[in-house]
Amino acid sequence: DAKTTQPNSMESNEEEPVHLPCNHSTISGTDYIHWYRQLPSQGPEYVIHGLTSNVNNRMASLAIAEDRKSSTLILHRATLRDAAVYYCILVTYGGSQGNLIFGKGTKLSVKP
Amino acid sequence: DTGVSQDPRHKITKRGQNVTFRCDPISEHNRLYWYRQTLGQGPEFLTYFQNEAQLEKSRLLSDRFSAERPKGSFSTLEIQRTEQGDSAMYLCASSLAEGTNEQYFGPGTRLTVT
Numbered sequence: 001d002a003k004t005t006q007p008n009s010m011e012s013n014e015e016e017p018v019h020l021p022c023n024h025s026t027i028s029g030t031d032y033i034h035w036y037r038q039l040p041s042q043g044p045e046y047v048i049h050g051l052t053s054n055v056n057n058r059m060a061s062l063a064i065a066e067d068r069k070s071s072t073l074i075l076h077r078a079t080l081r082d083a084a085v086y087y088c089i090l091v092t093y094g095g096s097q098g099n100l101i102f103g104k105g106t107k108l109s110v111k112p
Numbered sequence: 113d114t115g116v117s118q119d120p121r122h123k124i125t126k127r128g129q130n131v132t133f134r135c136d137p138i139s140e141h142n143r144l145y146w147y148r149q150t151l152g153q154g155p156e157f158l159t160y161f162q163n164e165a166q167l168e169k170s171r172l173l174s175d176r177f178s179a180e181r182p183k184g185s186f187s188t189l190e191i192q193r194t195e196q197g198d199s200a201m202y203l204c205a206s207s208l209a210e211g212t213n214e215q216y217f218g219p220g221t222r223l224t225v226t
Contacts, residue, residue: 043203043217102154
């Protein structure tokens with residue numbers, strides 16, 4: 001699986017938008033961009049994924065660069081509950097290798 | 113609750129003892145994964161099953177570790193002759209084999225080896 005690069009940490013104020021960047025310059029055509037987050041003392045939680053087009057769901061939005069070498073997870077209004085480690089992971093569609101390769105992620109702190 | 117469950121949530125054991133953890137995946141999911149996570153690190157893959165077949169094992173999975181999924185439903189992870197370096201959070205996840213493999217994680221089992 002190709003590697004991703006994320007900042008180690010970011011801070012946000014409550015009720016403000018948060019943009020979490022991820023670089024994946026060696027992404028291949030069959031790689032989906034997945035985001036997971038891990039709240040303190042919990043297992044990781046699936047957030048969103050996309051291939052080429054921007055995606056929205058109830059948790060977040062995913063903006064994917066036209067060349068697909070970077071993406072941004074957008075939390076529209078951060079809450080204290082969004083404080084977590086966010087992982088950007090590339091997943092090969094239809095690949096026989098099923099495991100996720102986690103980096104260190106971005107630790108998001110949300111200030112009241 | 114139809115999510116992934118793990119049992120026990122916490123386990124304290126003495127070095128040299130054997131421990132076994134259980135994972136119950138989401139019922140319709142045919143893939144099941146085990147990961148290990150130490151403090152400050154992201155989860156590391158250990159092994160995964162599709163139905164009852166163990167399809168991949170990480171080099172992290174030493175001879176002391178064994179995993180089973182006998183009927184393609186729940187899975188167990190056993191660690192024999194535990195060492196202090198085995199202290200970690202053991203996470204289980206499940207997914208469907210088809211599609212883009214979104215994985216759903218359980219709460220984990222925290223193992224402390226004294």
